[in-house]
Amino acid sequence: MKHDARAWLEKIHALDFDRTVKIMNVCGGHERSITHAGLRGVLPKWVELVPGPGCPVCVCPEEDVYQAMQLALQDKCILVAYGDMLRVPVNVKKGEIRTLAEAQAAGADVRPIASPLDARRIALDNPDRPVVFFAAGFETTTAPTAAMLAEGIPDNLSILLSGRLTWPAVAMLLGSFEPSPGSPGFDALVAPGHVSTVMGPEEWNFVVDRHEIPAAVAGFAPESLLASFYSVLRQLKSGERFLDNCYREVAHPGGNATARRMLAATMDVVDANWRGIGIIPDSGYALKPAYAQHDARLLFPDHTDPDRRRAGEMPPGCDCAKVVLGKIYPNQCRIYGKACTPRNPVGPCMVSDEGACRIWWAGGVRVTADA
Template sequence: MYSVESLLSLIKKTPLTKPLRILNVCGGHERAITRAGFRTLFQHNIHLIPGPGCPVCICPEEDIAFAIHLALNENVVIVSFGDMLRVPIDCAIDGCDSLIAAKNSGADVRPISSVQEAVSIAIGEPEKAVVFFAVGFETTMAPVAAALLADLPNNLKVLLSGRLTWPAVAHVLRSQKDTFDALIAPGHVATIMGCEEWQFVIDHHDLPVSISGFHPESLLLSIHALIKNCSSRVITLNNSYPEVVKHHGNSAAKTLLKTAFTQVDAHWRGIGVIPRSGFSLAAKLSHLDVTNHYEPIDSSSRIIQTGLKTPPSCEQVILGQMAPDGCPFFGKECIPASPKGACMVSDEGACRIWYSTGERSVIEVIEKGNTQKVEIKS
């Protein structure tokens, strides 16, 4: 087993002819990278760029708006993962621009940490209609699928906003050709979907990819593997999380996802519609779909512009085009206590992570092949 010290030594000894731009997709990876201080250690030579790996950050505003509408105007209990309650939207629904604002206005909105809690609430309060606002990637959606396929109380319905990770990564790589040199893929998603899910990065984008866990050793193993790939001009799929990730993934979890959901075109906040990137309830579970039980928002009378538009820099951060501290609102108008954009809400959002840890990064954008050294903010 490699130590952090030995891996850092190996990385330092591996020659690089130009700065290396590595896209790290997962919010959990970004949190681990930042807390470990890797950017300070690597400085000018290796640039770790956060991507669209925070499900709270990319949850579309229309789904949040509908959840707010249900909470305020229907006799329902809204339950969702804690971070979702604080995500702001640009258009207020009956004066509320977030689920926490709806809660403060008297709506029954409750934070939960698992789908089992949603089921327990519905069982414990059978006289109430309970709506589970389900947000997340494959890792979260697998246990959600297992719960939905089991016997559920009749008063539980679902507002589903689940997403698949790889189509968004493919979109980022396709739309920003020659911007990145390598990719760190999320180990928890690969645990479900398998190493093979990331072969497209090599086949269609000619970039090396390494699947990583969340401890420093695994991340450094991935970074070292990618540096070696780029230095030797050999493109491979590396698994730096072999204790958990297998080639074909978790067959039981994949079966649950395939049985409970269908893949559909889906909207990603800050990105747009990505083909076949979303989960929709399978026909056999359509009775759980809350949109089949309640009318949509009456936009002419319910939606009010708040005047606090999400800054375009949020989109740039999500797409890996801008470092969080490049946003003019970062740490000023936009802080965790009063977020202006979704990236400042979740502990997997790049802006929240950087603000909370004091992370500062490269100011200038380094184009691929540019060997210019850039200054690191102190």
């Protein structure tokens, strides 16, 4: 039987826990829906919703952003990227260019795009110039890049790939890569709907099977999110443990077979760096050797500068890594709403529409937790 949001809320309130229950919502899109719909304000006081690592802009390695900037500034490439990436700051000396948007203002040819097809079109329109697509994202945005590669792309188009897989970050939080697992900091998990649409909901079975933590896949409407909250809370109450799919109309078993085939045909899964977090095993995508002629990492100089202060790290004072890992809430960051605002973002979580800090600010949280 299908319930509306009010009915799900009534069912949640009827459960009545005598302790705080923390539910991690992995997806940045979920966090945006939760905040904009005001769900935290209508849930019982004993429910805490913890934003998780589901913002690709937030975890994109700082050195990849720096490399993209140098390709545009020094190698005179046409550099195309998804719009959010243009405002992500890197760690350079005061007064130096620190974002792709600033590089654009300084004369570099940097262009925001909405899809890989835009990159392909720009390359075709500029056959005499090298075009580099800075492709940062999770499975949902990496799959279209894989499809474009598989179908064939212009000779002058290369990919600076910074794709990441979502589940390994959650596995790391659950202690899968540690000798002695510690407390993950949450009691239940709401898994991302769009990633499950591509990769299949069963990708999240490990949360239940290995760690005995309730999990549910959710969509982005309040009804689906509330259904997933009720599911994991009911599991905690009853002692049951299973992966529930509260997004059945879109997320089907096995995911999108074509998308998965394209990913497997064009990319390898490799150990990868997450900004401020470090290397997570089997968490990134790299182009297969067969596509070396389109791999910007191989075609252009490596502009890594070991003399850069804090290269690869979060900016000074920025707690974005803790926010991404669900260790603190956005307004518990030391510089939230002070040095760091959407107008002048210091950390990547204040840049993207999927960044928890940006979402909380847009939702009206304008002061730090200690204010």
